Amino acid sequence: MNGLPEMLAVVIVRDGALPGGADEVAAECGGAVLVVGTGTPEAARAFTAAQRIWTAEVPVIAPAALAAALTPLLNAVDVVVLPASPDGRDIAARLAFQSERPLFAGALRCTAQDADLSRLDDSLEVHVEFDEPVVVTLIPGVRGTPHPVPSPFEPVEPVELTVTLPDVLDAEVVKVLEPEPETVELTEAKRILGGGAGLVRPGEDGSAVMRTLTEVAAALGASAGATRVITDAGWAGHDRQIGTTGVVVDPDLYVAFGISGATQHTGGLGRPAHVVSVNTDPSCPMTAMADLGIVADAREVLHELARRLNGAADA
Numbered sequence: 001m002n003g004l005p006e007m008l009a010v011v012i013v014r015d016g017a018l019p020g021g022a023d024e025v026a027a028e029c030g031g032a033v034l035v036v037g038t039g040t041p042e043a044a045r046a047f048t049a050a051q052r053i054w055t056a057e058v059p060v061i062a063p064a065a066l067a068a069a070l071t072p073l074l075n076a077v078d079v080v081v082l083p084a085s086p087d088g089r090d091i092a093a094r095l096a097f098q099s100e101r102p103l104f105a106g107a108l109r110c111t112a113q114d115a116d117l118s119r120l121d122d123s124l125e126v127h128v129e130f131d132e133p134v135v136v137t138l139i140p141g142v143r144g145t146p147h148p149v150p151s152p153f154e155p156v157e158p159v160e161l162t163v164t165l166p167d168v169l170d171a172e173v174v175k176v177l178e179p180e181p182e183t184v185e186l187t188e189a190k191r192i193l194g195g196g197a198g199l200v201r202p203g204e205d206g207s208a209v210m211r212t213l214t215e216v217a218a219a220l221g222a223s224a225g226a227t228r229v230i231t232d233a234g235w236a237g238h239d240r241q242i243g244t245t246g247v248v249v250d251p252d253l254y255v256a257f258g259i260s261g262a263t264q265h266t267g268g269l270g271r272p273a274h275v276v277s278v279n280t281d282p283s284c285p286m287t288a289m290a291d292l293g294i295v296a297d298a299r300e301v302l303h304e305l306a307r308r309l310n311g312a313a314d315a
């Protein structure tokens, strides 16, 4: 595999589906991606930020075998970047071990020379400079969804990668469980219900109404997100915060309950096809950008939804 750049994104795909963060690692590596897994031609076409794609179709995702097979191919690459998706995290650690490189996990950004890493539940940012070849995982949803490249390239240099199932102990897939919408990482969610300050009465603990939001979201096959007002108050985890200092999402549907639509929040919304805003203020920015604005008490609308969807309601 000649002509590889010094910085390369490695994306593991299953059945042609890109994991969360695939386009972000592609963009971080200047558009150079090695796509490995099952259904790689289809996955390669799904990138919007890749400019140069190598594909390596394998019959099965066997992590130990895959890491062993990729290690010699990636010898010439100084910085190997994987999305911190489940497969990315798994293969990254094995690649680092096999190739005797340090692993810098949980990066917020990365270049060929350095990276910023998130530590201690995002309360600490650590800067590292590279003085040897490394493996890095990039946290999905932080860098944001890159803008589409108008004409995605066809794979220009398909790679024949032979994975010989080794006599080493390998992980075996027993069953693939679909993620629960309420716990799925926000970056992967196609429908999101977002909760903001307008859901919580002054002086009240907002945890209960956020639980109701999560239950209603689950009943609708959606995930629950929140604004920083909600996460700062501790009524939802920081991993649920959408925005410039939270996660960047890209749902098809976003329903905002009592959210004003500050730019720091909407900057993390991606390009949802449909936006609904429930707000008492018909002229707030969130309602202005919505396809459907419901001028009403957000909490009452949420409770009515909960009642109709079978009784999920806080006290």
Ligand SMILES: Cc1cc2nc3c(=O)[nH]c(=O)nc-3n(C[C@H](O)[C@H](O)[C@H](O)COP(=O)(O)OP(=O)(O)OC[C@H]3O[C@@H](n4cnc5c(N)ncnc54)[C@H](O)[C@@H]3O)c2cc1C
Pocket (backbone or CB within 6 Å): 195, 196, 197, 198, 199, 226, 227, 228, 229, 230, 241, 242, 243, 244, 245, 246, 247, 257, 258, 259, 260, 261, 262, 263, 264, 265, 268, 278, 279, 280, 281, 284, 296, 297, 298, 299
């Ligand atoms: C550096 C920096 C980074 C930031 N990063 C983020 C970020 O990542 N994500 C983020 O979300 N924010 C972020 N913020 C905060 C952001 O600027 C806003 O303050 C925040 O998004 C507002 O949250 P909110 O819409 O829940 O609350 P508010 O702005 O207080 O809006 C509440 C809304 O609820 C409506 N409302 C009130 N009562 C009701 C009711 N009964 N029913 C219906 N609607 C009602 C109001 O009309 C209003 O529109 C950041 C700020 C800074 C300075």
